[in-house]
Amino acid sequence: MKLSDFMVGKAIVPKLKSQERDAVITELVDSLVQAGCVPAAHKKEITQKIIEREKQGSTGIGKGIAVPHIKHPSVKQIVGTIGCSKEGVDFASLDKAPVYSVLLLISPPNNPDRHLEAMESLFSHLQREMFRKFLRQAETREEIEDLLQEADESQNNNRL
Amino acid sequence: MPSTQDSHYLEREVEIRNPDGLHMRPAMQIVDCASRFRARISICKNTQCVDGKSIMQVTMLAATQGTKLKLIAEGEDAPQAIEALALLIQNEKFDIG
Numbered sequence: 310m311k312l313s314d315f316m317v318g319k320a321i322v323p324k325l326k327s328q329e330r331d332a333v334i335t336e337l338v339d340s341l342v343q344a345g346c347v348p349a350a351h352k353k354e355i356t357q358k359i360i361e362r363e364k365q366g367s368t369g370i371g372k373g374i375a376v377p378h379i380k381h382p383s384v385k386q387i388v389g390t391i392g393c394s395k396e397g398v399d400f401a402s403l404d405k406a407p408v409y410s411v412l413l414l415i416s417p418p419n420n421p422d423r424h425l426e427a428m429e430s431l432f433s434h435l436q437r438e439m440f441r442k443f444l445r446q447a448e449t450r451e452e453i454e455d456l457l458q459e460a461d462e463s464q465n466n467n468r469l
Numbered sequence: 470m471p472s473t474q475d476s477h478y479l480e481r482e483v484e485i486r487n488p489d490g491l492h493m494r495p496a497m498q499i500v501d502c503a504s505r506f507r508a509r510i511s512i513c514k515n516t517q518c519v520d521g522k523s524i525m526q527v528t529m530l531a532a533t534q535g536t537k538l539k540l541i542a543e544g545e546d547a548p549q550a551i552e553a554l555a556l557l558i559q560n561e562k563f564d565i566g
Contacts, residue, residue: 366494370524376493403524421489422533428493429531436525 310426311461312434315414318454320344320390323447325411328396334359334377337392337413344390347415351383355415369402373445374435378414380424387427389414391453393444409445434460477508477547481540483555487562491532493524495563500524502557508544510554521554 320340327333338356341347347355358379362368369375375398390413397407412431416424434440440460447453485491491499503510503521510521514536519526521540532538538558542550557563 366497368493378493421492425490425492425531425533429529432525432529436523436529 310423310430311464312430312457313461314430315387315389315427316457317341317344317346317388317390318450318457320346320388321450321453322390322392323450323453325392325394325398328394328398330363330398330400331360333392333394333398333411334363334413337377337390337411340392341388341390341413341415346384346388348383351381355379355381355383359413363400367401367403369400369404369408371402371404371406372435372441373397373406373409374412374441375400375402375408375410376412376414376428376431378416378428380416380418382418384415384417387414387416387423389427389431391444393447393453410441430464433464476544477542479540479542479547479551481551481555483538483540483558485532485534485536485538486559488534490534490536491527491530493528495558496527496530497524498557498563499527499554502553503550505553506542506544506546506550508542508547508550510550511541511543513539513541 322340325333335356342349342352359377362379363377368377392411394409397409400408443456500522511518512521514530514532540551540554
């Protein structure tokens with residue numbers, strides 16, 4: 310699966326306003342609502358579910374990355390966005406270090422296999438140091454969109 | 470595979486049985502479990518082998534329900550590690566069904 314299959318370019322937040330986990334999650338869900346990918350009526354519920362999920366076990370996987378995600382019936386296909394923080398956000402990460410790149414995903418509940426494919430795609434790029442570095446250094450939405458597009462293209466080339 | 474006097478090399482095939490497959494939480498449980506042992510743990514899906522102690526790599530396997538994985542453990546406590554991981558994956562099914 311390509312990143313562009315689920316990452317919503319116009320919902321990307323290149324400079325997160327908040328440095329606090331719950332507020333960052335709220336900001337990103339809000340951005341998906343603004344982009345028309347999540348119905349506004351479910352905004353509160355989705356935000357709360359993601360925070361709840363995060364409390365059960367942090368998705369801060371280390372190396373400055375967190376991947377908060379849930380399944381919710383209000384979305385028909387997987388939607389995701391990215392938020393970047395120069396200051397760092399405390400996500401209670403495995404390595405205790407601050408998070409600079411937050412990748413948030415909402416998947417429909419009825420297709421767990423497709424959710425796994427999206428995660429596979431995301432992590433195949435996230436485990437590359439250059440990808441993480443460029444993501445962290447990006448200043449604008451355009452730079453992040455370019456990075457995602459290049460990542461998708463490099464994946465294609467590798468498979469040819 | 471060869472094994473030296475003080476180290477073990479063990480392989481075991483396991484099947485992902487929970488309906489949601491190896492999503493992030495089960496992947497974290499695998500990493501937690503694998504990290505309790507000194508043995509080097511690899512998990513393979515077909516020809517793709519990843520480090521069983523890396524959350525990113527284990528999540529990358531994207532193993533759906535019914536997928537067969539090969540566990541490989543190398544090191545002194547490899548038998549215990551293989552046992553614990555197989556129990557978690559196949560019998561306890563990550564405790565979430």
